[in-house]
Amino acid sequence: AQSVTQPDIHITVSEGASLELRCNYSYGATPYLFWYVQSPGQGLQLLLKYFSGDTLVQGIKGFEAEFKRSQSSFNLRKPSVHWSDAAEYFCAVASNTGGFKTIFGAGTRLFVKA
Amino acid sequence: KAGVTQTPRYLIKTRGQQVTLSCSPISGHRSVSWYQQTPGQGLQFLFEYFSETQRNKGNFPGRFSGRQFSNSRSEMNVSTLELGDSALYLCASSLGSGANNEQFFGPGTRLTVL
Numbered sequence: 427a428q429s430v431t432q433p434d435i436h437i438t439v440s441e442g443a444s445l446e447l448r449c450n451y452s453y454g455a456t457p458y459l460f461w462y463v464q465s466p467g468q469g470l471q472l473l474l475k476y477f478s479g480d481t482l483v484q485g486i487k488g489f490e491a492e493f494k495r496s497q498s499s500f501n502l503r504k505p506s507v508h509w510s511d512a513a514e515y516f517c518a519v520a521s522n523t524g525g526f527k528t529i530f531g532a533g534t535r536l537f538v539k540a
Numbered sequence: 541k542a543g544v545t546q547t548p549r550y551l552i553k554t555r556g557q558q559v560t561l562s563c564s565p566i567s568g569h570r571s572v573s574w575y576q577q578t579p580g581q582g583l584q585f586l587f588e589y590f591s592e593t594q595r596n597k598g599n600f601p602g603r604f605s606g607r608q609f610s611n612s613r614s615e616m617n618v619s620t621l622e623l624g625d626s627a628l629y630l631c632a633s634s635l636g637s638g639a640n641n642e643q644f645f646g647p648g649t650r651l652t653v654l
Contacts, residue, residue, distance in 0.1 A: 458639040458640055462645075467648075467650070468647055468648070469544075469630055469645040469646050469647045469648050470630065470632075470645040471645070472642065472643075472644075475642060477640055516583065520639035520640075520641075520643075521639055522638055522639045524596065525588065525595050525596025525597075526571070526573075526588055526590075526595060526596055526637050526638050526639060526641075527573070527585040527588060527596050527598065528573070528575075528585065528632075528643060529585070530575075530582060530583035531582075532582045533582060533583075
């Protein structure tokens with residue numbers, strides 16, 4: 427069965443520190459992977475996506491993610507966190523199996539301390 | 541270009557009532573998907589419509605239904621509301637139907653069932 431696991435429910439980092447959010451997926455075929463960010467009471471904004479090609483993908487707001495097929499991972503990174511990055515982050519895999527749908531992880535809430 | 545719009549943004553209903561939520565996709569987008577977001581279950585896929593046809597449906601009871609119009613606007617309906625239907629309902633649109641299509645999310649409709 428297709429699934430996405432985000433092992434960290436919440437993470438706290440200091441402003442200016444680096445960030446890595448973990449994501450593991452289970453999917454039989456070539457995965458289409460995404461990271462979204464959601465601010466309180468808002469919809470989802472796409473940070474970046476991986477479809478194929480270069481396994482290191484760059485996104486908006488200074489985020490990047492690396493696809494590692496051998497580890498079934500798609501971790502999100504940012505070298506220096508800003509207070510405005512505090513939000514909830516969702517990793518997702520899009521699937522065509524049985525029809526198009528997107529499967530989301532449970533999310534990681536990021537807290538940024540001054 | 542206008543983004544995905546959802547109306548209403550907030551809704552309060554009582555148990556047993558029914559509700560209709562509306563989603564207007566980005567101009568030119570033909571696929572609309574619906575998701576339910578709750579603190580306990582996270583983001584769950586409800587259904588996807590493409591060219592007025594339901595292409596895929598998630599694991600929700602028949603009280604949840606939807607439709608898509610010729611202009612790609614979509615509505616979802618929940619009948620006989622239960623307390624557990626309280627959630628943020630998100631709509632997403634994409635150009636085509638399939639995992640390689642980027643989805644753009646609306647701000648959501650917050651439904652509270654009393």
